Amino acid sequence: MQPLPGFRDFLPADCAARNYIFARWREVARRYGFVEWDGPVLEPTELYRKKSGDEIVGQLFNFTDKGDREVALRPELTPTLARIVAAHEREFKKPLKWFSIGSCFRYEKQQRGRLREHIQLNCDIIGETGLAADIELVALSIDILRAFGFSEKDFVVRISDREFWTDFLQSQNVGQDRWDEILQAIDKSEREPREKTSERLGSLAEPVLDILNKGGRSEKLEKLVEGLRARGLADFVDVDVRIVRGLAYYTGIVFEVFDRVGKLRAVAGGGRYDNLIEQLSAGAAKLPAVGFAMGDVVLGELIKDRPAASQKMETTLRDESKIDIYVVIAKEKRRADALAQVQQLRDNGYRVDYPLAPVKVGKQFQTAEDLGASIAILYGDEWPQVKVKTLATREEQPVSTGDLIARVDSLLR
Amino acid sequence: MQPLPGFRDFLPADCAARNYIFARWREVARRYGFVEWDGPVLEPTELYRKKSGDEIVGQLFNFTDKGDREVALRPELTPTLARIVAAHEREFKKPLKWFSIGSCFRYEKQQRGRLREHIQLNCDIIGETGLAADIELVALSIDILRAFGFSEKDFVVRISDREFWTDFLQSQNVGQDRWDEILQAIDKSEREPREKTSERLGSLAEPVLDILNKGGRSEKLEKLVEGLRARGLADFVDVDVRIVRGLAYYTGIVFEVFDRVGKLRAVAGGGRYDNLIEQLSAGAAKLPAVGFAMGDVVLGELIKDRPAASQKMETTLRDESKIDIYVVIAKEKRRADALAQVQQLRDNGYRVDYPLAPVKVGKQFQTAEDLGASIAILYGDEWPQVKVKTLATREEQPVSTGDLIARVDSLLR
Numbered sequence: 001m002q003p004l005p006g007f008r009d010f011l012p013a014d015c016a017a018r019n020y021i022f023a024r025w026r027e028v029a030r031r032y033g034f035v036e037w038d039g040p041v042l043e044p045t046e047l048y049r050k051k052s053g054d055e056i057v058g059q060l061f062n063f064t065d066k067g068d069r070e071v072a073l074r075p076e077l078t079p080t081l082a083r084i085v086a087a088h089e090r091e092f093k094k095p096l097k098w099f100s101i102g103s104c105f106r107y108e109k110q111q112r113g114r115l116r117e118h119i120q121l122n123c124d125i126i127g128e129t130g131l132a133a134d135i136e137l138v139a140l141s142i143d144i145l146r147a148f149g150f151s152e153k154d155f156v157v158r159i160s161d162r163e164f165w166t167d168f169l170q171s172q173n174v175g176q177d178r179w180d181e182i183l184q185a186i187d188k189s190e191r192e193p194r195e196k197t198s199e200r201l202g203s204l205a206e207p208v209l210d211i212l213n214k215g216g217r218s219e220k221l222e223k224l225v226e227g228l229r230a231r232g233l234a235d236f237v238d239v240d241v242r243i244v245r246g247l248a249y250y251t252g253i254v255f256e257v258f259d260r261v262g263k264l265r266a267v268a269g270g271g272r273y274d275n276l277i278e279q280l281s282a283g284a285a286k287l288p289a290v291g292f293a294m295g296d297v298v299l300g301e302l303i304k305d306r307p308a309a310s311q312k313m314e315t316t317l318r319d320e321s322k323i324d325i326y327v328v329i330a331k332e333k334r335r336a337d338a339l340a341q342v343q344q345l346r347d348n349g350y351r352v353d354y355p356l357a358p359v360k361v362g363k364q365f366q367t368a369e370d371l372g373a374s375i376a377i378l379y380g381d382e383w384p385q386v387k388v389k390t391l392a393t394r395e396e397q398p399v400s401t402g403d404l405i406a407r408v409d410s411l412l413r
Numbered sequence: 414m415q416p417l418p419g420f421r422d423f424l425p426a427d428c429a430a431r432n433y434i435f436a437r438w439r440e441v442a443r444r445y446g447f448v449e450w451d452g453p454v455l456e457p458t459e460l461y462r463k464k465s466g467d468e469i470v471g472q473l474f475n476f477t478d479k480g481d482r483e484v485a486l487r488p489e490l491t492p493t494l495a496r497i498v499a500a501h502e503r504e505f506k507k508p509l510k511w512f513s514i515g516s517c518f519r520y521e522k523q524q525r526g527r528l529r530e531h532i533q534l535n536c537d538i539i540g541e542t543g544l545a546a547d548i549e550l551v552a553l554s555i556d557i558l559r560a561f562g563f564s565e566k567d568f569v570v571r572i573s574d575r576e577f578w579t580d581f582l583q584s585q586n587v588g589q590d591r592w593d594e595i596l597q598a599i600d601k602s603e604r605e606p607r608e609k610t611s612e613r614l615g616s617l618a619e620p621v622l623d624i625l626n627k628g629g630r631s632e633k634l635e636k637l638v639e640g641l642r643a644r645g646l647a648d649f650v651d652v653d654v655r656i657v658r659g660l661a662y663y664t665g666i667v668f669e670v671f672d673r674v675g676k677l678r679a680v681a682g683g684g685r686y687d688n689l690i691e692q693l694s695a696g697a698a699k700l701p702a703v704g705f706a707m708g709d710v711v712l713g714e715l716i717k718d719r720p721a722a723s724q725k726m727e728t729t730l731r732d733e734s735k736i737d738i739y740v741v742i743a744k745e746k747r748r749a750d751a752l753a754q755v756q757q758l759r760d761n762g763y764r765v766d767y768p769l770a771p772v773k774v775g776k777q778f779q780t781a782e783d784l785g786a787s788i789a790i791l792y793g794d795e796w797p798q799v800k801v802k803t804l805a806t807r808e809e810q811p812v813s814t815g816d817l818i819a820r821v822d823s824l825l826r
Contacts, residue, residue: 001500001694004484007453009497011504012511015449031759033736033766033784036428040420040530041454041516042474042486061455063476066520071417073455084422087414091424093783095769098425103454107479117453125769132769143759230749231756281414323446336643343644346444346556353446356508356538356545370506371446 006108006116016317018119021296021303022101024147025121029099032140034123037100039080045070047079050280061105061116073105077122078273078291079280085126086281094127094287115297123270124291126277131220133290134253134272135227141257141268141292142228142236148303149312152235155267155302159225159255160243162271164218168211172204180248186212187244216241224253245269249276253290259302267302268294318372324412326368327354330361330380338379341386341404348405350412375411377404419521419529429730431532434709434716435514437560438534442512445553447536450511452493454518458483460492463693474518474529486518490535491686491704492693498539499694507540507700528710536683537704539690544633547666547685547703548640554670554681554705555641555649561716562725565648568680568715572638572668573656575684577631581624585617593661599625600657629654637666658682662689666703672715680715681707735785737825740767741777743793751792754799754817761818763825788824790817 003009010018026036045062062072074080077100085096100122107116123140125133138157145155165186169179185200189212198205221239228234245254254271258264270292278286303309325345329338338354345352353371355364361378368376368391378387382398388407389396399407416422423431439449458475475485487493490513498509513535520529536553538546551570558568578599582592598613602625611618634652641647658667667684671677683705691699716722738758742751751767758765766784768777774791781789781804791800795811801820802809812820 001496001697003453003496004455004457004482005480007455009453009493009500010451011497011501012448012450015451018451019449031762031764033764035425035734036432037425038423038428038431040416040422042417042420042518042530044417061478065474067418069417080422083414083416084424087422088424093780097766105455117455128769130770136769139756227749227752230752232753233756284414321448336640339640339643340645343552343646349444351444351446353510356541356549357543367506 004116008115008117013317016321017300017313018296020313020317020320021148021299025099025101025144025294028140028144028147029121029123032097032136032143034097034099034140037081037084037098038102039074039077039084039100041074041103041105042071043074043080043083045072047083047280048072048075050079059106059108061107074102075106076104076293077102077120078124078276078293081122081124081291082277082280082289085287086277086285089127089285089287095133096124096126098126099123119296121294121296122291124289126289126291127287128290129274129288131223131227131253135224135231137270137290137292138224138237138253138255139228139231139233141255141270141294142233144294145257145267148299149309150302150306151308153260154306154309155236155257155259157237157255157257158240158243159221159237159253160239160241161218161221161253162244162250163252164216164221164241165244167218168207168216172207174204182208183244184246186242187246190242212242215239220253245271249273249279251275255292257294259305264298264301264305267298268292322372322374323351323353324374325350325352325408326364326371326373326376327352328361328364328368328376328378329355329358330364330378331383332358334379334383337383337401338377341377341401344405345408348409350408375408377408417529421528421530426730429734430713430726431709433726433730433733434561434712438512438514438557438707441553441557441560442534442536445510445549445556447510447512447553450494450497450513451515452487452490452497452513454487454516455484456487456493456496458485460496460693461485461488463492472519472521474520487515488519489517489706490515490533491537491689491706494535494537494704495690495693495702498700499690499698502540502698502700508546509537509539511539512536532709534707534709535704537702539702540700541703542687542701544636544640544666548637548644550683550703550705551637551650551666551668552641552644552646554668554683554707555646557707558670558680561712562722563715563719564721566673567719567722568649568670568672570650570668570670571653571656572634572650572666573652573654574631574634574666575657575663576665577629577634577654578657580631581620581629585620587617595621596657597659599655600659603655625655628652633666658684662686662692664688668705670707672718677711677714677718680711681705731785735787736764736766737787738763738765738821739777739781739784739786739789740765741774741781741789741791742768742771743774743791744796745771747792747796750796750814751790754790754814757818758821761822763821788821790821 048056060072065071103117104120105117125137189197201208243256250271251274252272256266257268272290274288327338327342329335342352342354376389384401385398387396388399461469473485478484516530517533518530602610614621641650656669663684664687665685669679670681685703687701740751740755742748755765755767789802797814798811800809801812
């Protein structure tokens with residue numbers, strides 16, 4: 001009776017926590033003027049092979065469907081976005097500010113905390129080459145995390161630039177055929193011993209390690225930080241050229257978001273990918289883009305880890321899960337009358353529950369408390385009067401049923 | 414650049430319409446005291462084989478994963494629900510009122526309007542045998558559709574009872590081994606010529622066709638209608654014993670929701686399944702249940718078809734898609750100042766957009782209108798004053814930047 005390994009069941013409390021994350025994601029993305037899109041969880045395998053090469057296929061949930069199509073559960077949202085944008089871009093004014101929330105799948109060896117299905121928020125700005133778009137996007141990633149109650153003490157956006165490194169490689173007369181290999185070595189340098197990195201870098205070991213030790217800067221990176229400083233967000237970012245991100249398709253600014261303590265994996269990551277849409281659409285649409293993805297799993301761990309964020313979530317969830325009214329049926333002969341008013345109260349937008357089967361009155365009040373009801377309405381011998389009890393104060397008032405809605409409105413609105 | 418056949422891309426307008434449906438579903442389910450759960454889209458194939466037999470496997474997106482597991486994209490939510498409830502039922506007070514919204518997949522021959530992925534709302538009451546649960550659930554299905562602006566002129570819930578037929582078959586001394594076959598014949602009788610139905614029914618043709626012609630009633634069905642009448646919902650239902658529903662696991666009340674004109678497929682369907690959880694959990698949990706599913710596709714067609722419902726949706730979506738404020742940057746040297754205030758306005762919860770690159774002022778105002786902004790704030794030579802323009806009235810006022818938030822609050826709150 002277990003889900004498949006790496007997949008999750010969301011019991012009501014888990015589902016509420018997940019929806020809390022979705023709600024913050026949507027709320028802040030909308031504040032930034034982003035609009036939501038979505039695509040299928042199943043795509044032609046070719047879509048991923050095109051973007052990331054054959055090695056990605058080894059990590060996919062891919063199969064041949066009954067119509068002999070090579071298909072895969074999406075490992076990420078960007079290829080679907082590129083496909084949709086390439087097909088429909090003429091219908092929209094640029095730049096597009098689009099976001100999506102969706103399940104992504106990878107058939108990875110199971111490790112602690114690594115799931116085979118997780119949910120990603122993707123935010124992308126498409127059709128704008130200027131650094132203003134990169135700044136807007138980094139600011140969005142910061143403000144999303146701030147909406148969870150995190151401050152600059154909780155997380156940091158480490159910002160880098162692929163061009164910083166490609167400019168350097170050009171200045172060193174390194175052939176383009178070696179760039180990917182060297183960028184990968186830099187990407188891995190934080191997680192590997194220095195000797196291993198030196199070995200990977202070969203003749204470039206000395207100048208690269210020198211930059212990695214001293215830190216690198218560039219005019220573009222300074223401007224980016226300046227743009228964030230103008231918004232009061234500079235304390236959330238560090239320029240850090242050790243970040244290059246593994247994926248080959250990034251072309252400019254790249255960034256990753258980490259908890260300050262550095263004990264979790266990246267909370268989010270992204271960057272500029274100016275050639276991907278053109279490449280995936282076989283030249284049909286030539287659109288620069290910058291985007292990031294944030295997963296629900298690491299974010300959820302970070303929320304649990306930080307008291308301010310976890311309290312904020314708990315308070316919100318407690319308030320949201322409450323019902324408004326519990327209808328106590330003290331006399332079964334009043335059930336039909338009670339239900340007629342349950343209907344009326346629900347029609348007025350209230351969250352109302354009641355016992356489906358006869359239950360002792362004391363137990364009914366207990367259920368009312370358990371469900372977080374603000375008031376209980378008791379249907380008993382007093383009919384056509386009912387008792388309205390405010391559960392927080394234990395105040396109780398008789399109300400004639402004709403006045404009930406007005407009384408409830410005055411208590412709850 | 415197309416999605417796979419039978420799958421859908423949700424461009425922003427489509428996604429907004431989908432989210433509108435989700436929001437109504439959630440809103441009414443919550444009013445009824447239901448809580449949300451979710452499960453994986455991928456499950457062991459065995460879960461479906463157990464419930465529905467081998468023939469279901471022919472309609473699944475199923476495959477063998479890289480760990481040699483037989484897995485399938487879920488064709489429906491009920492088996493996952495049963496699996497989760499069986500594993501966790503002790504953690505919860507009964508009855509459970511649970512709902513879920515999720516993608517479901519079937520590898521069907523493609524027909525007009527038949528998709529391979531659609532999204533279902535499932536609502537289930539678990540742990541209550543009484544008819545009160547069936548009534549609550551049918552009432553919920555009605556109120557969900559009412560929330561979209563549909564009336565009793567738009568749709569009807571056709572209610573039947575499997576027990577009505579099994580009682581009849583028992584009274585006719587028909588062996589249990591023939592029940593399924595006869596129920597299937599009744600299920601198909603509306604879509605097949607009478608002769609074909611007669612042939613399927615054999616010796617039972619005369620009494621069954623007699624019931625189908627005259628209509629059947631039972632005490633239980635009368636009570637159910639009575640319960641809905643007490644809530645003012647009787648006009649939304651017809652007792653109609655022609656409904657038996659195809660699936661073998663229903664044990665009592667069954668119902669299907671159709672548009673009144675009868676030109677679309679069922680909008681929703683469900684019923685009581687008192688043995689399924691026990692059966693799927695190999696006896697680990699013995700819980701009666703009643704539930705229904707509603708799909709987004711037929712519902713979407715019905716909304717489009719009915720002016721009241723489609724206008725309600727359009728009005729809601731127009732209001733929801735609006736941004737609050739568009740910041741017009743008339744002088745580029747004011748960009749940093751403007752962005753500092755964009756940040757402040759967004760921090761205050763407003764939806765704010767602005768041009769990422771230099772654009773002529775007239776075009777910026779056009780974008781403000783296109784995005785449905787309520788006000789535009791112009792940053793130009795007047796700095797540190799800005800102009801605040803209410804777009805609906807074209808009224809324009811100079812405001813000093815220190816007073817801006819207060820002024821915006823008074824205009825928009």
